[in-house]
Amino acid sequence: MRIWLNDADRRPDPAPVNTDDRKAVLVGTGAWLIALLVLVPTAEGDNRWWILTCAIGVGLGLLGLIYTHHRQR
Secondary structure, three states, X not given: OOOOOOOOOOOOOOOOOOOXXXXXXXXXXXXXXXXXXXXXXXXXXXXXXXXXXXXXXXXXXXXXXXXXXXXXX
16 A cells, blocks of 8 residues: 555545535534423433533534525525
8 A cells, every 4th residue: 555646646535515514513412402491301410411511512503504504605
């Protein structure tokens, strides 16, 4: 196996695949939102950090939606 190839020996890079990353971000954000809605009424005592984790997941998902929307343009 060769580690380094000369530029003349390399195959050309494939064309980038057009995808809609917003769908994947929406599914992940929705999963965090569902987990948050389930945990809010049931969490008690030392398990309250799970609520914060879900809230941060939803927040990062929303930031990801904004980022992918601007990148899609």
